Every structure is written in structure tokens, then in C-alpha cells.
């Protein structure tokens with residue numbers, strides 16, 4: 273193989289025909305150029321021409337277009353950034369008005385002090401006025417010129433200047449005399465004719481003028497109403513200095529004398545209440561490395577930690593850093609009110625307001641067709657975040673709420689009045705209720721799938737619930753929200769854990785398309801407390817402060833920490849602030865709306881009224897019993913309601929018998945359609961490894977037909993196996 277061929281397979285192509293003079297030159301100097309026609313020497317292994325890896329720049333249309341595109345990016349925006357959104361414009365106008373009002377009030381309060389200062393400066397002002405008057409009267413500004421004429425012995429010039437000066441002084445003397453007489457007469461007139469307040473006003477004016485004239489240049493009359501430069505502008509030098517202080521050697525090299533420097537792909541600009549800088553870090557340095565040193569970065573920028581928010585840009589290379597530096601710490605910045613706090617209702621098919629990002633922009637979450645996982649170390653705002661989402665859900669009268677707060681402090685108690693199922697506490701009864709409710713929803717999965725499957729295709733074109741279907745009461749496809757706070761209490765429980773995990777896994781996988789939303793919050797996101805199958809299938813992930821990358825990735829998804837999405841960067845004071853994945857294209861930093869207990873009560877009261885008016889209160893909210901965990905054995909019960917002679921039997925027939933045999937356990941199946949009964953029992957039998965199949969039988973009218981059924985012997989075998997395992 274020739275070198276050229278070899279290169280062709282690698283990164284260097286044989287561009288013999290197009291080879292540039294530069295390439296030839298380089299090849300010649302390295303002695304590698306070889307005539308393609310020359311006689312082949314046996315030792316020659318080289319053919320063709322060596323081509324430079326870096327081709328010389330060729331100007332052409334493509335380059336021009338690229339350049340134009342770059343230049344377009346450099347254009348300043350036609351409309352200033354703050355005028356683009358109504359909210360931002362209002363913010364700026366309000367700020368200006370408030371600022372002007374503040375400055376006015378500040379000086380008004382100090383008016384007496386300013387008056388005293390002026391009075392004290394009046395003698396100096398009068399003296400300065402007198403000096404200026406004398407200088408003018410005696411034409412002292414011409415004195416140096418006249419002296420120069422004397423010293424140069426220019427007699428004619430001196431005589432002309434003296435004459436001019438005498439005339440000037442005479443004229444000015446007359447002007448002054450007339451002015452003084454006029455002033456005295458006017459003064460007497462004013463003193464006699466005008467009321468006293470005019471006298472005082474004139475005295476005040478005189479003091480003002482003389483006081484201002486007497487003010488030293490370095491001692492301004494007015495105090496400073498605003499301490500300047502509290503909010504410093506962010507400059508590229510500051511950013512470079514800060515990056516240089518991180519101790520990352522590649523950054524230091526780039527900033528060093530022979531380094532390539534660090535580039536800014538866009539100008540540093542105002543973005544909301546702060547500054548935004550985009551930085552291309554040196555080759556090989558990732559944003560992740562900078563995120564690890566957020567505190568050092570803040571120190572380098574000389575800003576509070578809560579103001580400094582470095583972020584990766586997922587659609588760019590891993591070295592593209594967006595640095596947003598707020599005027600104020602995020603936790604101290606005034607949070608806009610939650611849009612639903614005072615009024616309004618929602619549809620879960622639309623995004624619901626959740627909180628704000630660092631720039632104060634509202635962040636909403638589309639809950640429909642998703643599941644949510646919220647995690648953090650204790651006391652960083654999980655329950656508050658969960659409560660915001662649940663209060664929004666409560667304001668959709670169609671949504672059925674099943675709420676389990678397994679901490680027991682009553683954080684979700686405001687919502688009890690609207691909940692279909694509600695239990696609190698890390699007690700056995702609360703866990704049992706939670707498992708029973710999950711089992712209920714688990715069975716609901718099949719029923720809903722059957723219903724959707726049975727609909728005409730144009731009503732459910734994507735095989736999932738639409739707002740129209742959700743609103744039809746006859747179908748029972750309304751949104752169901754199952755929320756479990758401190759879910760580790762349930763999943764790590766010896767008695768309930770396994771069963772709960774089984775239901776939750778199925779719900780998290782199949783629920784979204786069927787209008788069932790599972791929201792889990794946990795303070796212990798390890799594999800025992802949160803089964804992998806559950807954490808892996810959550811679409812929306814909210815991670816408040818955690819201590820290590822494992823917890824971070826368990827909540828936000830594998831590789832997130834490595835990619836720079838690090839909830840470990842939050843500090844002690846960053847309560848309610850989280851990384852959220854799955855609510856926008858890129859992960860976002862978001863602070864949940866702060867809704868305290870009393871506010872939550874008021875919102876829940878409104879939700880109650882909405883539901884009452886819509887006739888949508890159900891379950892415990894209208895006094896029904898909490899869900900009971902039925903301790904029964906389905907296999908034993910099937911064997912009890914069938915006889916050995918019935919080798920094969922239809923599901924629907926068995927369900928009928930079961931509902932009569934044990935109404936407390938199977939009563940909820942009684943009202944199901946025939947097909948739903950069949951599907952429900954199929955799903956339950958599958959859990960025990962019993963298969964169902966088409967089975968020949970006769971219906972109540974005596975007509976023979978095929979329907980889903982099972983072999984009684986299979987049930988007996990599964991039952992026997994279970995017994996031996998126990």
C-alpha cells in the first residue's frame with residue numbers, strides 16, 4: 273500500500289489535482305514529493321503528493337456566507353432586550369419610577385440640613401461675588417496684557433490699552449451705579465408693597481444663590497441618595513480574571529503569555545436582572561470543571577455565591593459556558609407571585625406554573641403524559657415543590673388526587689378536602705392505604721387501555737387521552753394524580769415495599785399515556801429506597817440540593833453530573849432551588865414558588881369550591897372510606913368459586929362470581945364492562961404466571977363462542993407453588 277492510499281484511509285486525502293502551491297512546497301522541503309510518472313524504484317513506497325492537513329484558506333461564496341452569518345449575530349438588537357417582553361418593560365418602568373420617588377423623598381427629608389448648609393455658605397458666596405464684581409469693574413482681566421506692554425516698552429500699545437481700560441472702567445462704574453440705585457429702589461418698593469412671604473422668598477433665593485456660589489467644589493450640597501456601583505457591570509476582564517482564579521491549569525495556560533486566550537462567542541449583555549456572558553473555555557476544559565468551582569468563580573468575580581450561575585449549553589460543545597451573574601442573590605430576589613395564588617383554574621393538558629428561573633422568568637411544567645420525581649437532602653424544599661404542583665393539579669376540577677404524605681407532618685393536609693384518597697404518616701395504616709390505592713390505579717391501567725382501545729380511532733387518534741376524552745364522564749378517563757411524599761418510607765418497607773414497587777413501576781411506565789400521573793418525592797434516592805425501574809422512567813426530574821453525584825444522577829438521570837447538571841452546587845441557603853430536567857429542552861435551574869401553609873389552605877379552599885361546583889368531589893373528599901388493603905388470596909378465591917369439573921373457564925364468569933363471593937375485595941370490579949372484567953383478571957393472573965387464552969364456552973343465552981379464559985389447573989398449580997414457597 274502506498275502512503276497516499278494509506279493516507280486516503282486516514283485523514284489525509286490525495287488531492288493531487290488540486291494540490292496548492294503551499295502543499296507542494298511543504299512536500300518538497302520535507303523531501304517527500306515524488307513524481308508520479310518517474311521510473312519506479314523498488315525502495316520507493318511513496319506516490320503522489322503529500323497534502324497539508326490544514327488546507328489553505330480558500331475564499332469563496334461559502335466563506336462569505338458564513339462570515340455574513342457571523343456578522344449578523346454581531347448586530348445589536350433593534351428593540352432593546354428589556355422592551356421585548358411586557359413583563360421586563362414593566363419591571364424597568366416600575367424600577368425607574370420607584371427609584372425617582374425614592375431619590376425625591378430622600379432629598380425632601382434632608383431639606384432642612386441643606387438649608388442650614390446654604391446659610392453657612394452665604395458669607396463665602398457674598399465674598400466671592402464681591403471679588404468678581406471688583407475684578408469686572410476694574411477690568412483686571414486685561415492687567416497681564418498691559419503689564420506685558422510695559423515690560424516690552426511698547427509705549428503706543430500701552431497707551432491704547434490704558435485708554436481702552438479707562439473707558440471701560442468708566443462705563444462699568446456707571447452701569448454699576450445705575451444697577452445699584454435700581455436695586456435699592458426696587459428693594460424699597462418690594463419691602464413696602466409686597467406681602468411678607470415674598471420677602472422671605474427673596475431672602476431664601478438670595479441665600480440659595482449666595483450659598484451655591486459659596487459652595488466648595490469638593491463638597492457638593494446634596495448627599496448621595498444611592499450608593500453607586502452596588503450592581504457592577506460584568507466585563508470580560510472580570511470573567512477572565514475569575515476563570516483564571518479557578519486553578520484549572522488549561523485555563524491558566526490559555527490566559528498565559530503564549531496562550532490562545534479565551535473567547536466570548538457573544539457580547540456580554542443584560543439578561544433579566546443580571547448579566548449574561550457566553551464563554552468558549554480553552555480546548556479540553558469542560559463546563560463541568562467550572563461548575564465544581566462555583567464558589568471560587570464567585571470569589572473571582574467578587575459577587576455573592578447566590579448571584580453566580582454557570583450553566584452548560586447542551587446543543588453546543590461541552591466547553592461552551594453560559595455565565596449568568598444576577599444583580600441580587602437568587603434566594604433574595606423578590607419572587608413573582610404564583611399566578612394561580614389568587615384566582616384561576618387549570619387544565620392539566622396545559623403547563624402549570626411551578627416557579628421561576630434565576631432571571632425571574634416563569635417556569636411551567638406540563639404534567640400530563642409525564643411522571644415527576646423530586647429529590648433532595650432533607651429540608652431543602654421537596655415538599656414545598658410537591659405542594660406547588662399538587663395545588664395546581666387541585667385547580668383542575670377533573671383531576672382525581674390520591675395523596676400520601678408519608679412523613680406525617682401534615683404538609684399536604686390543606687389538600688385533604690379535595691383528595692380522592694389521602695393518608696399521612698409513616699404508619700402501617702398510611703402505607704397500607706397507599707398500596708391499596710396504587711393497586712386500584714394498577715387495575716385502572718388495564719381498564720383505561722381497554723376503553724381507549726374500544727374507541728373509534730378518530731376519537732383517540734394517538735391511542736392516548738385527549739382533553740375531550742378526559743371530560744367525558746361516561747369513559748372515566750379523567751386525569752389521576754398519585755403523589756407520594758417521602759416515598760422511600762414505602763419502597764424500603766419490608767411488608768409493603770415489593771408490592772408498592774410493582775404497582776408503581778407499572779404505573780410509571782404505562783400511566784402517562786392513560787392519563788395517570790405519578791409524582792414521587794424522596795430524601796433518600798438510593799437503589800433500595802427508589803427502585804431503578806421507577807427512577808429510570810420518570811420524565812420530569814427535579815433535584816434540589818444533594819451532597820454527592822450518585823444522588824444527583826439517581827434523581828436527574830445517569831451522566832447528568834458529568835454533563836454539568838449538578839445539584840451539588842447548591843448551597844445551604846439555596847432552599848427551593850433545583851435543577852429540573854424534562855420540563856424544557858435543556859435542564860433549567862428553577863426556584864419553586866413559595867406557598868406557605870396558610871396560602872396553600874386558601875388555594876385548596878378555592879379548588880374545593882371549583883370541584884363542588886363541577887360536581888367532581890369524590891372518595892374521601894365526600895366522606896367515603898379510605899382505601900383498604902385487601903388481604904385476600906386471589907388464587908385461593910378463584911379455586912373456591914370454581915369446581916374441579918370446570919377445566920377451562922372464562923375470565924368474565926369468574927369475575928362475576930368473585931364479586932359476589934367477596935364484595936369487599938372484588939366489589940370494584942362489579943360495575944366494569946365485560947371486556948374490562950376480562951382484562952382486569954388477565955392482568956392479575958399474569959402476576960402469578962397464569963396464562964389466559966381463547967376458551968370455548970357458552971354464554972348466558974346458551975350460544976357457544978370463544979372468549980378469554982384460563983385453565984383451572986394452572987391456577988391450582990400456581991397456588992400450590994406459592995404455598996410451598998411460603
Ligand SMILES: Nc1ncnc2c1ncn2[C@@H]1O[C@H](COP(=O)(O)OP(=O)(O)OP(=O)(O)O)[C@@H](O)[C@H]1O
Nearest residue numbers: 650651652653654655656795847848863864865866
Ligand atoms: N421556594 C422556596 N423558597 C424559599 N424557601 C423555601 C422554598 N421551598 C422551601 N423553602 C424552605 O425550605 C424549608 C424546607 O422545605 P420542605 O419542608 O419542603 O423540605 P423537605 O425537603 O420536604 O424536608 P424533609 O425532607 O424534612 O421533608 C421550608 O420550611 C421553607 O422555609
